[in-house]
Amino acid sequence: MTTPLTLSHEQPLVPGWATGTITLGCDYNPEQWDETVWHDDIALMRELGVDLVAINIFGWAQLQPQPGEFDFARLDRILDLLHAAGIRVNLGTGTSSPPPWLARVHPETLPQAADGTIAWPGGRQAWCPSSSVFREKALELVTAMGDRYGAHPAVMLWHVSNELGCHNALCFCDESARAFRDWLRVRYGTLEALNAAWGTAFWSQRFGAWDDVLPPRATRSAGNPAQLLDFKRFSSDALLDYYRAETAVLRERSEVPVTTNLMVTAHIQTQDYFSWAPELDLIANDHYLDHRLADPLAELAFSADLTRGLAQGGPWMLMETSTSAVSWQPVNHAKRSGELTRTALGHVARGADSICFFQWRASRSGAEKFHSALLPHSGTAGEGWVQSVELSAVLDRLSPVVGSRVHARAALVFSWEAWWAAEGDSQPSRLMRYLPEAHRYHRAMRALGVTVDLVAPGADLSRYSLIVVPTLYTLTDAEAASIAQAASGGATVLITPFSGIVDENDAIRAGGYPGAFRELLGLTIDEFRPLAAEATVALSSGARGSIWSESVRVVDAEVIATFVEGPAAASPALTRRAVGSGAAWYTATVLDDDGVLALLRRLCADSDVPIVEVGFDVDIVTRRSPSADFTFIINHRDLPLTVPVAGLDLVSGETVDDATPLAGGSVRVVMTERSDRGA
Numbered sequence: 008m009t010t011p012l013t014l015s016h017e018q019p020l021v022p023g024w025a026t027g028t029i030t031l032g033c034d035y036n037p038e039q040w041d042e043t044v045w046h047d048d049i050a051l052m053r054e055l056g057v058d059l060v061a062i063n064i065f066g067w068a069q070l071q072p073q074p075g076e077f078d079f080a081r082l083d084r085i086l087d088l089l090h091a092a093g094i095r096v097n098l099g100t101g102t103s104s105p106p107p108w109l110a111r112v113h114p115e116t117l118p119q120a121a122d123g124t125i126a127w128p129g130g131r132q133a134w135c136p137s138s139s140v141f142r143e144k145a146l147e148l149v150t151a152m153g154d155r156y157g158a159h160p161a162v163m164l165w166h167v168s169n170e171l172g173c174h175n176a177l178c179f180c181d182e183s184a185r186a187f188r189d190w191l192r193v194r195y196g197t198l199e200a201l202n203a204a205w206g207t208a209f210w211s212q213r214f215g216a217w218d219d220v221l222p223p224r225a226t227r228s229a230g231n232p233a234q235l236l237d238f239k240r241f242s243s244d245a246l247l248d249y250y251r252a253e254t255a256v257l258r259e260r261s262e263v264p265v266t267t268n269l270m271v272t273a274h275i276q277t278q279d280y281f282s283w284a285p286e287l288d289l290i291a292n293d294h295y296l297d298h299r300l301a302d303p304l305a306e307l308a309f310s311a312d313l314t315r316g317l318a319q320g321g322p323w324m325l326m327e328t329s330t331s332a333v334s335w336q337p338v339n340h341a342k343r344s345g346e347l348t349r350t351a352l353g354h355v356a357r358g359a360d361s362i363c364f365f366q367w368r369a370s371r372s373g374a375e376k377f378h379s380a381l382l383p384h385s386g387t388a389g390e391g392w393v394q395s396v397e398l399s400a401v402l403d404r405l406s407p408v409v410g411s412r413v414h415a416r417a418a419l420v421f422s423w424e425a426w427w428a429a430e431g432d433s434q435p436s437r438l439m440r441y442l443p444e445a446h447r448y449h450r451a452m453r454a455l456g457v458t459v460d461l462v463a464p465g466a467d468l469s470r471y472s473l474i475v476v477p478t479l480y481t482l483t484d485a486e487a488a489s490i491a492q493a494a495s496g497g498a499t500v501l502i503t504p505f506s507g508i509v510d511e512n513d514a515i516r517a518g519g520y521p522g523a524f525r526e527l528l529g530l531t532i533d534e535f536r537p538l539a540a541e542a543t544v545a546l547s548s549g550a551r552g553s554i555w556s557e558s559v560r561v562v563d564a565e566v567i568a569t570f571v572e573g574p575a576a577a578s579p580a581l582t583r584r585a586v587g588s589g590a591a592w593y594t595a596t597v598l599d600d601d602g603v604l605a606l607l608r609r610l611c612a613d614s615d616v617p618i619v620e621v622g623f624d625v626d627i628v629t630r631r632s633p634s635a636d637f638t639f640i641i642n643h644r645d646l647p648l649t650v651p652v653a654g655l656d657l658v659s660g661e662t663v664d665d666a667t668p669l670a671g672g673s674v675r676v677v678m679t680e681r682s683d684r685g686a
């Protein structure tokens with residue numbers, strides 16, 4: 008084994024993001040390049056203004072080519088070179104993908120799908136989260152890393168694994184089955200309690216012994232929805248427990264903060280990040296524009312707001328994004344001129360104080376060789392490098408923004424557990440999806456210029472005037488009570504279809520739909536009446552609905568609009584009930600874009616939430632410090648626009664007023680001194 012380094016810090020350890028500037032960072036994979044390239048890379052990093060470099064993300068095979076053999080020589084050299092250049096390091100533990108020898112020596116560490124298919128090496132994350140052997144071997148590496156680099160002066164952040172659960176979140180192997188049973192014993196205590204929670208009287212599923220309990224492996228018919236929901240909870244917890252194990256090793260050997268890169272994005276749903284967030288010293292997220300979606304920019308805004316919610320409103324890190332095209336979508340679209348700066352500032356506007364890219368130098372080999380980079384294949388001669396330089400200059404001008412917090416008077420209640428449960432098998436309609444409904448309302452509020460905090464069920468809602476609750480299918484009694492309390496306290500609450508239906512065990516709440524919200528809303532749903540895929544229905548308000556309708560019986564609510572056609576014709580489609588000093592609204596269908604906008608305009612007026620109708624292709628968000636407001640205006644459209652904000656534009660250095668146009672494709676960050684300084 009290589010002997011430890013004996014280096015001392017030339018300056019106190021500080022988090023890499025707490026430097027008074029918006030951090031510009033990147034992933035760097037020096038193992039892919041000859042060492043002669045390293046010096047050129049570091050010189051160009053300094054020229055670009057790179058502050059933080061993530062290394063050793065996929066380094067295990069280089070550091071441990073065979074069992075028991077460690078070789079840190081190359082990692083030593085690149086760390087020292089980066090430190091000498093004044094570039095801080097986000098040091099990966101290297102455990103995200105094991106070396107090929109681990110599968111040969113310990114094939115039991117490989118993950119299995121629900122049908123028993125084994126995921127073999129050749130891609131990445133070929134390991135079972137519950138594997139004790141994998142954990143033992145991985146922690147050997149983490150221990151060696153912590154011993155060797157725990158006090159290295161370049162290391163400002165520890166990066167545990169990489170995108171935990173991206174490919175291996177759900178494993179159905181025998182060791183996962185044993186771990187699942189152990190998790191269930193802790194959750195339920197007795198087999199009788201488990202049987203009751205899962206409703207195993209149905210279809211002769213009652214368990215007589217713990218060893219009979221399995222993960223929800225492939226079956227010939229629909230499985231047990233409560234079992235599946237608990238397995239997803241367990242799987243999220245299993246990965247979190249693995250993160251804790253690496254973190255514990257590092258904290259014994261280093262005072263450097265520890266985090267990992269979350270994946271708050273539309274195509275990953277396997278981790279409940281609200282349970283993860285308290286374990287991270289810094290909330291860090293990976294996000295890439297997803298052109299498989301109808302509105303990728305709206306999803307970027309949603310992701311950034313949700314990431315800020317995980318950070319409890321504090322600054323957070325965008326640990327990975329792309330300068331241009333990715334390599335894993337059906338069509339990998341390159342970013343247009345100026346889009347790199349616009350999308351990066353979309354994250355900064357919503358609370359990110361660090362913007363980092365995958366990756367520094369574009370790879371020549373492997374599955375990501377066509378993935379964009381700060382330094383593209385064309386080098387510094389191409390347009391890609393020019394865009395990187397322009398972004399770096401803009402970020403440098405935004406130093407006054409660092410540490411400020413986003414100001415929001417509206418909230419959207421978001422739940423990974425509701426996402427899991429609402430989209431299970433045997434629901435009234437497979438067209439009723441959780442995330443699109445949440446996206447729909449968030450997108451509309453963004454178009455109205457309303458900034459939204461995304462919060463977990465049960466969170467403190469007292470500071471919000473408007474609260475949107477989209478398709479909260481499953482929740483606890485306490486979580487339902489917190490929403491009702493917010494309405495009683497003066498908030499305007501909007502609840503959308505298929506909410507409150509089941510308890511935390513995915514069991515139907517007795518007494519009729521909408522279950523947990525029946526009393527709050529003052530109505531009962533007699534029958535779900537879902538619509539065919541292409542069908543729409545008209546409402547008396549002029550809006551149209553799709554996917555879903557209901558036969559609603561009002562108890563003590565006001566009918567605002569009714570269905571004028573379709574299977575629920577003449578039934579209430581939109582209701583309002585006065586609750587204390589607030590109100591609880593309900594919509595019984597999936598409203599179209601115009602209907603959502605019209606409804607939210609009214610709710611914002613009722614709750615005194617100001618709007619600025621910028622449309623679906625403009626972002627307007629304000630961050631607030633004790634002395635100033637910083638209003639980000641990001642114009643994604645080709646045409647100019649004016650926004651009623653006056654002050655100093657940090658991007659251009661010019662003073663602007665309410666009538667100063669912002670050119671198409673441009674950004675503006677207007678600093679306005681606050682009259683209530685220090686408040």
